[in-house]
Amino acid sequence: MSETNRIEYKQELTKELELEKEVVAFLNYKEGGIVYIGIDKYGMTCGVTDADGDMLKIKDRLKNNILPSCLGLFDVVSEQRDHKNVIKIVVASGAEKPYYIKKYGMSEKGCFIRTGTAAEPMPQKMIDDLFARRTRNSIGKIRSNRQDLTFEQLKIYYNGQGKTLNQHFATNLELLTRDGEYNYVAYLMADENGNSIKFAKYDGTTRVNLIENKEFGYCSLVKATYSILDKLEVENITHTKITSKQRINQQTWDTTALREAVLNAFVHNDYTTEIPPKFEIFDDRIEITSAGLLPDGYTEEEFFEGISAPRNKELMRIYRDLELVEQLGSGVPRILEAYDKSCFRFFPNFIRMTFPKFVGGQVGGQVGGQVGGQVNKIFLTERQKEVLDMIKENPAISRSQLSSKLGVNESAIQKHIDALKQKGVIEREGETTGYWKILNV
Numbered sequence: 001m002s003e004t005n006r007i008e009y010k011q012e013l014t015k016e017l018e019l020e021k022e023v024v025a026f027l028n029y030k031e032g033g034i035v036y037i038g039i040d041k042y043g044m045t046c047g048v049t050d051a052d053g054d055m056l057k058i059k060d061r062l063k064n065n066i067l068p069s070c071l072g073l074f075d076v077v078s079e080q081r082d083h084k085n086v087i088k089i090v091v092a093s094g095a096e097k098p099y100y101i102k103k104y105g106m107s108e109k110g111c112f113i114r115t116g117t118a119a120e121p122m123p124q125k126m127i128d129d130l131f132a133r134r135t136r137n138s139i140g141k142i143r144s145n146r147q148d149l150t151f152e153q154l155k156i157y158y159n160g161q162g163k164t165l166n167q168h169f170a171t172n173l174e175l176l177t178r179d180g181e182y183n184y185v186a187y188l189m190a191d192e193n194g195n196s197i198k199f200a201k202y203d204g205t206t207r208v209n210l211i212e213n214k215e216f217g218y219c220s221l222v223k224a225t226y227s228i229l230d231k232l233e234v235e236n237i238t239h240t241k242i243t244s245k246q247r248i249n250q251q252t253w254d255t256t257a258l259r260e261a262v263l264n265a266f267v268h269n270d271y272t273t274e275i276p277p278k279f280e281i282f283d284d285r286i287e288i289t290s291a292g293l294l295p296d297g298y299t300e301e302e303f304f305e306g307i308s309a310p311r312n313k314e315l316m317r318i319y320r321d322l323e324l325v326e327q328l329g330s331g332v333p334r335i336l337e338a339y340d341k342s343c344f345r346f347f348p349n350f351i352r353m354t355f356p357k358f359v360g361g362q363v364g365g366q367v368g369g370q371v372g373g374q375v376n377k378i379f380l381t382e383r384q385k386e387v388l389d390m391i392k393e394n395p396a397i398s399r400s401q402l403s404s405k406l407g408v409n410e411s412a413i414q415k416h417i418d419a420l421k422q423k424g425v426i427e428r429e430g431e432t433t434g435y436w437k438i439l440n441v
Contacts, residue, residue: 002043003117006033011040013054013087020065020101025112025119026091027070027099028130030298031307032328033114038086047084054087065103068096069174072313075320075327090328092308095138095295097130098122106131139271140314143177144187153220154189157322174314184271185314188221195271197224199231201281217276221315222322225266228279232258235281239358250422253286253355254338260331261353265290267319268311273349288353294346304341306333337415338381380425383408387416388438391426395435 003009006029008022019035026033037058038048048054055076062070075090104110111122155165170176175186187193201212216227236252265277270292277290294300295309308329310316319325335343335353345352380388386406390397399417403410420426426436 003041005029005114005116006031008033008035008117008119009039009041009043010035010037011046012048013037013057016061017065017101017103019058020061021112022119023062023070023074023089023091024066024099024101024110025114027066027073027094028097028112028122029114030093030309031302032091032093032309035089035091036086037089038084039081045082045084045086047081048087051078051085051087058087058089065101066099067102068094068099070094070099070313071174072310072315072317072320073328077327090308092310092313092328093295093298095309095311095313096134098127098134139184139188139312140174141177142184142272143179144182144184144190146187146190146193147182149182149186149190150192151186151190151220153191153223154318157220157222161322163321173318185312188271188315189318191220193218195221195224195276197228197276198278199228200279201235203283205282205284207280221266222318222324225263225319225324228262228266229259232262232279232286235286250358252357257335257338258286258355260334261288261355263319263325264331264335265353267315267325268292270311275350283357285354285356288355289350290352291350293348293351300346304332304336304344306330336381337383338419340381380420380423381416384416384420387413388420388425391436392438395437397436 006026008026010019010022013019022035026035037054038046040046055078058076062074070091073092073094075088077088077090079086079088098106098111100106100110102110106127108121108124108127111127112119113122113126114120151165151169155169158165165173170182170186173185173189175182175189177183182190188195196215196217199212199214199216200207200210203209203211214231216224216231236255236258239250239252262279265279265288269275269277269290273291275291277288280287280289292311294303295311298307298309306329310328316325316328325331339355343354343356345354383406387402390402390405394401399410399413402413406413417426421428424439426438429435429437
C-alpha cells in the first residue's frame, strides 16, 4: 500500500520538527490523515524497536511544538503489521486553522498543508484567510459564567483509570481561557452546572403520550454520560427466539452501536447553543438528537467514512483519557456495522440517529433484506447482506476467502458472521471441512 493524500509513512521517528510538519499539514487538511512510524516510503514494514518509548516522545512533541493546541485532535497507538510493531498517529482536521510549528510561528516556514502525498508550505495569503475565518466561538474560548467551580466527580473518574489530576489539571485539560479563567469546558465538567440531559419514553410511536421523563444532569458531563449509558443498558432488554436448531438471544438495539451513538452525541454536541443532547424511546425506535450541523466543508460522505473533525477537542481529550472513546473517527463506522446510513438524519441545526427496535425476530416491525427468498423479517446491514450472498453462492467459502473478496480483514468478517449466526440467519455444519447453511427464518 503506497502513500496517499491521507497516509504518510516514516521509516523511523524522525528528528524534531519533521514529524510535526506532517501532523501540522494534516491538521490543516480538511480530511486529516494518518502517519505511520516503522514503514518506509515504499510501504514495506520495518518496525520500531521501542514502541512505548517512541509513543511517549511523539505525544510530548506534538503537545509542545504545535499551536494552537492539538490535544484531543490526535491518537497515538501501537499496531502489529507483518509481525512487527508500528506506530499509528491518527490526526483529525482541526477547527482552529491555521495550525503551525511553534518555533516558526504563523508563517510559510511554520504552516503546512497536505497536497497530494506531500506536506507543502502554506502560502501567506491562505494563512491570512484561514486566520480570519478561525473558529473563535468554541467552548474552550467561552468564559464560564460561574467561576466557583469544583471538580471532585471528574477527579474520581480519572482516579478510576489510575490517573491523578494534579494542581495544574485545569491548565493541562484546557479548562481555562487565555485570561486564566474557567471556560465553558470547565463548566460542563464541574460538579454543579445548569446543563440538563433529557431522557423521555413514550407510549406509541409519537410524542403524544409521555410515560417517563427524567433529567440526568446538573453535574459533571462525564457523570451524566455514565447515567445515560446505565439507563439505556436497562432499557436494552434481550429478546429470545427459539428455532428448530437453536435458541437465539437478540437485544433491542445493538449494544456497540448504541454506546457509540450516545458518546458521539455527548462529545460532538454544539454546546455553544446551550442545547444538550436528547434521548427518546418510542415503541418502535430510539432517537438520539444532538445540536449542531456538520463542520464547515465537511460532507456526509466524509462523515460516514469516519473522517474525524471533532467539534469539541477538549471534550474528546477528556473522554479518551477516561477510555470512553477509542480512536478518532471510529464511532460512526462502528454504528454502520449494525445499522444503515438511513438511520442518520441531518437537519440545519441538529443531527439525529434513529435505531429501530428489534422485536420478535423483526426490527421495528419492518422487513429487512431478502436473499434467495429465504431470509426475511431480519434486519441486515449492507455488509452482512454481501457476506450472506457470497455464502449462498458458495456454502463452503472460508473466512479468508470472504476477507479477500470484500477487501476487509478477517476479524471484521468474523463479526459479520457472528451477527448472522446470532440473528439466526446462518449456522455452521462441521468445522474445518464443513459448510454454511442458510436457515429459513
